[in-house]
Amino acid sequence: MKRIVTALVNNQSGVLNRVTGLMSKRRFNIESISVGRTETDDISRMTFVVDVEDEAQCEQLIKQLHKQIDVLKVWDITDQAIVARELVLIKVLSNPQIRTEINGIVDPFRASIIDVSRDSLTVQVTGDSEKVDALIELLRPYGIKELARTGLTAFPRGQQRQVTEMKPYSLIK
Known part of the structure; x- marks a missing residue:
């Protein structure tokens, strides 16, 4: 099953490598990935389309991403109204x-x-x-x-806010 996961990360050298290395090590197949700066220069948004077996595996991925030092917030936006x-x-x-x-x-x-x-x-x-x-x-x-x-890039539609509208995976460090 394909899931769309988005993460806000510090815009620093090596972050993409560490995040994709984690996914590779845990045997998550990345179908597509896009990364770019956000409205804040020192923060980037990563959007992954990953192939997972079930919801539990997706939750595990999100928990593992939160453990990364430069990862600020992570959401599974698959079931949300998104652009x-x-x-x-x-x-x-x-x-x-x-x-x-x-x-x-x-x-x-x-x-x-x-x-x-x-x-x-x-x-x-x-x-x-x-x-x-x-x-x-x-x-x-x-x-x-x-x-x-380029790979998919996405975020919630309209006035939805990721912090309040997404599953409670967000963690502010």
């Missing part, structure tokens, strides 16, 4: 004759062509994983030269 997005760049084989056809595929996904060369074009798309996967499958017959995915 979640992924960015993908897709380099597709193309020639001038099929570019209009590819543009017709890309437009309904609100994706954009961000680079054009003699024999390829690069498409940028953001959205949930299902949307991204659907576009990739439609472009696959044209020949995908390269593909890069």
